[in-house]
Structure formats: structure tokens, C-alpha cells
Amino acid sequence: xxxxxxxxxxxxxxxxxxxxxxxxxxxxxxxxxxxxxxxxxxxxxxxxxxxxxxxxxxxxxxxxxxxxxxxxxxxxxxxxxxxxxxxxxxxxxxxxxxxxxxxxxxxxxxxxxxxxxxxxxxxxxxxxxxxxxxxxxxxxxxxxxxxxxxxxxxxxxxxxxxxxxxxxxxxxxxxxxxxxxxxxxxxxxxxxxxxxxxxxxxxxxxxxxxxxxxxxxxxxxxxxxxxxxxxxxxxxxxxxxxxxxxxxxxxxxxxxxxxxxxxxxxxxxxxxxxxxxxxxxxxxxxxxxxxxxxxxxxxxxxxxxxxxxxxxxxxxxxxxxxxxxxxxxxxxxxxxxxxxxxxxxxxxxxxxxxxxxxxxxxxxxxxxxxxxxxxxxxxxxxxxxxxxxxxxxxxxxxxxxxxxx
Numbered sequence: 001x002x003x004x005x006x007x008x009x010x011x012x013x014x015x016x017x018x019x020x021x022x023x024x025x026x027x028x029x030x031x032x033x034x035x036x037x038x039x040x041x042x043x044x045x046x047x048x049x050x051x052x053x054x055x056x057x058x059x060x061x062x063x064x065x066x067x068x069x070x071x072x073x074x075x076x077x078x079x080x081x082x083x084x085x086x087x088x089x090x091x092x093x094x095x096x097x098x099x100x101x102x103x104x105x106x107x108x109x110x111x112x113x114x115x116x117x118x119x120x121x122x123x124x125x126x127x128x129x130x131x132x133x134x135x136x137x138x139x140x141x142x143x144x145x146x147x148x149x150x151x152x153x154x155x156x157x158x159x160x161x162x163x164x165x166x167x168x169x170x171x172x173x174x175x176x177x178x179x180x181x182x183x184x185x186x187x188x189x190x191x192x193x194x195x196x197x198x199x200x201x202x203x204x205x206x207x208x209x210x211x212x213x214x215x216x217x218x219x220x221x222x223x224x225x226x227x228x229x230x231x232x233x234x235x236x237x238x239x240x241x242x243x244x245x246x247x248x249x250x251x252x253x254x255x256x257x258x259x260x261x262x263x264x265x266x267x268x269x270x271x272x273x274x275x276x277x278x279x280x281x282x283x284x285x286x287x288x289x290x291x292x293x294x295x296x297x298x299x300x301x302x303x304x305x306x307x308x309x310x311x312x313x314x315x316x317x318x319x320x321x322x323x324x325x326x327x328x329x330x331x332x333x334x335x336x337x338x339x340x341x342x343x344x345x346x347x348x349x350x351x352x353x354x355x356x357x358x359x360x361x362x363x364x365x366x367x368x369x370x371x372x373x374x375x376x377x378x379x380x381x382x383x384x385x386x387x388x389x390x391x392x393x394x395x396x397x398x399x400x401x402x403x404x405x
Contacts, residue, residue, distance in 0.1 A: 003074055008172040009033045017164035019135070021153060022144040024168035025221035026184055027176045030144040034118055035068050037142075038098055041116060043077065046094035050116040053134070055125025057088060057102030064120055065100055103130045118142040128152035147223040150355060154223075169221045187215035201234065202269070203340045228358040230333060230371055231379075235351065236271060236342040239264065243271055248295060249385025250303040250321070251377045252310050255279065258286060259377045260293070260301075261350065263385035269340030270389070272382050274347035283313045291317060302384040324384045330370050335393045336386050350378040 008029045012022065022030045038050045052068075054060045065088065072078035072090070082091050089099040103126050117138040119126055123145040131152070135141050143153055157163050170176055170184050188195045191212035193205050206212045209232070217224035243264040251259045260276035275293055295301065297320055303311055305323030314321045343351055357379050360370050371379070383390075 003036070003071070004175040006033070006172065006174050008168050009036070011166055011168065011172065012037065015164050015166060017162055018139070019141045019143070019157060019160075019163040021158060021163055021165045022142065022168060023147045023165065023221055023223070024144065024172075025146065025170060026218040027170035027173055027180050028168035028221060029173040029175065030168060031064060031120055032067055032071070034120075034142045034144065035064070035071055038116055038118060039068075039071060039075070039077070042092050042096035042098050043094070045115075046096060048096040048116070049114045050096070050098045050118070051112070051114050051134075052098070052100045052118045052120055053103050053126065054100075054120050055102060056104055057100065060088070060100050060102065060120075068098070068100075103127075113137045114139075116140045116142070118144075120144055121146070122153060123148070123151040128156055131157075146217060147221065148217050150223055167221045169219065184219050187211050187219050191215045203232075203338060223355075229355070230337050230357050230359060231341065231354050232337075233272070233341045233343045233351075233354055235345050237345050239271065239273060239344060240266060242266070245296065245299055246270075247299060247385045247388065248275075248301040249381040249383070249387075250290075250301050251381035251384065252286075252304050252307045253279065253377055254281065257349070257377050258289075259350075259381040260290065261347075261378065261381045261385055263382070263389070266342070267340075269342065270386070271342045271344065272347065272350065272385070273344045274350040274378065277349045277378070283310055286310060287313055287317050290314060290319065295319065302387045304380065304384065324387050329383070332383055332386075332390045333371060335390050336383065339389075339393075350382075353378045 006029055012020070012033050022034070024030045035052075038052070042048045042050055052060070052064055054064065068090070069078065069083075082093070083089075084091070087099065088101070089097055091097045112134065114134075114137065117134055117140075119131060119142070122131070122143045131143075143157070145151075145153065158165055170181060188200075188211075191206065191208050191210075191214065192200050193207045194200060197205065201212070201216075213224050216222045243266040246263045246265050249259075249261045249263060253259070257277050257279050258281045259274070262273040262275055264271040264273065276289060278289060281289060290301075297318065299320065301314070301319060301321040302324050303314075303321055305311075305325055308323065311321055311323055343354065345351075353375055357376060358372055360372055
């Protein structure tokens, strides 16, 4: 095996912070490159301690440990006498060591201090609690994963100042096997009707939602969707100047958040933009918060019809507000979920809620056409804002049937 300097290796070498998070797709050379880094540090700095973690040691023997041995042999550093197979530890002649450990037992790794630790496939069975116990005593931390969904690293690690993020794809790995490269590109072909279009990832061009999602995760290294997720919106950096404001949507809350969103028509689809997301708003503070937004008085606010007293308060304040009938909610969701929709990057709470908004699971028989109604305040506000859009999309048959609520 020949060791080749890749774009992925150069990008990882450029990272400088204590916690280095690598999100990437298939064939991006994340594992191989980090192992090279650990080996180099162990050889060049005597007395260095390094540990690679996965959820289960058994799997590591078929993957990460095999890669480690291949690298050591290719670089001329392998010595069978230095490898302890019972403890999965390699002891270097300068007093450094590199070990491989599974984290299946919750107390493993507690109290250990290490110079370097590497959490490989961190979203596959490694808990945040286990990570915390180990990371708090480590000088340098690597974390990698294939982003099939968000997990604790996005919420508990990346927001902090000592964490650095890098997204890699197979395009960063010039040493990738041609057959593996072809297989990855095949996900795109299977996922989209016209995969070579500039704007190929639109609802009308999706051939298979399964393969389209596989391409996003394993081809592009993007965060994928939960199984059963209702909306597959795409994130857009900001509102294009040509986007046309259609309506506002307002979902009332108190202990739950009160949410107001904007709905725009754009590029044969729609954009949702979060404007208000606050808890503990009574009628007076709600009025003040909405007035501070300086909404266009000619554009209607579509609101939850179950709160007529709050609608009356906002009407008295001079706002154009209309109630929305919540019946046939499931039918409306089905119609809206088929549309191409973007969401602005600044709509942080809305994106998080959308990513966890799923159909009810019926087990082996699949999913119901009914959402799990938990943390759905932004989703309801969006549904209200899209009221007129949904009415235009409504099939000729009348609302009703088994999905009506």
C-alpha cells in the first residue's frame, strides 16, 4: 500500500483547536488520515499516549485496527513484538503507545488521562456521557462520523470555542479506489431523475428519497434526515431580493413558544423565515413583540383559530390577522410536504424542530399519515402561513377521510 498525501490530509493538518470534529461522507479518508496523525505523533514525541474509541472493540478489529496495521506496515514501522492483541495496544520503542478500546461498558475509560483521543464513528453507540468522561482529561480530541442525522456532537460540542469543524467528502480523497468512487456517484444517479442539473436537488427531480438522502450523507457529507421525517427543506443563507412575501404564520403559546414565521414564493418553491420564537408571552407582551417586528400591514397573519381572544387583541392593534381552521391537518401536511421549500439559516429553532418532525411509526407496517405532535410549534406556524397555498394544492375531492382530525 502506498501512502498518498490527499486534500483531506492537508485540511485536517490545518486544524488547530483542541477538539477537531470531522463530518464526512463515504471514502473521505477521515479514519485513515487521523490514524496517520496519531501514529506520527506517537513516533515523533516520546511518551505520547493515544487511544482510539468506538462503541464496540469487535467491530474495530475488522475496520480501524486493520487500517492501523496497514499504515504501520506501509510506513515501515510495524513490529509484531510491539503489538499486544489481548489489550489491542501498540507500544512504540520511545515509550509512546496507541490503544484501541470499545465503549460498550459505560464506565470504561473513566479516570484515564491521555495526550490524544479519537472517537471513531462517534454517532454509532458512543454516548455523550462516555465522551465527557474521556474528553475532559485529554489534551487533543478527534471526533468523526458519517452524518446520517444530528446527534450530541452538534448540540454539546460544536457550539463551544475550543471545537473546530471540518466537512469532508470523497472528492477530498485523491487516493480513493475508482470502484468505490463510482459506487458513491451511483447514489446520485439512483436518487435523482436528472442528476446533472445545476439545481438537481429539488422535490420534482427526486427519483428515490432513500438514495437522494444516501447521496447527501455519504456523497456530500451533509447531515441527513431522520427516518420518517416529514419535511425535507433545504437551508438557504438568506432571503433573495426577488422572493415574494406571501403571508405570516402565527402559533400561540405560553409555556410553549409563541412562533411567527414568514412564507415567501421563490424559484418555483417557497422559503420559510423565522421571525419570532419566545415563551411566556401573555396577550399584552405578545402584542408588543409582534408590533416590534414591523410586519407589512397589507400581508395577512394566519393564526391558530383556537385562540380567538389573542386574534382579537392583535386585530385591535391594527394588524391584519385571520384564523386558520385546524381541521384536516394531516391532509394539509401531506400536500405541503410535497413542495420544494427552503428555510433561512438564521431560523435556528425552526430548523431544529423541522429536523425532528416525523410521522408516527406503526412498527413493521411503516408510518401513519399523521405526525408525532411534540415540539411542533414552528411546524404549525408554517402550516398556517401556507394556508392559501395548501388550498390551491387541494385535490378535487373534499377534505375528509381517515386522516382528518
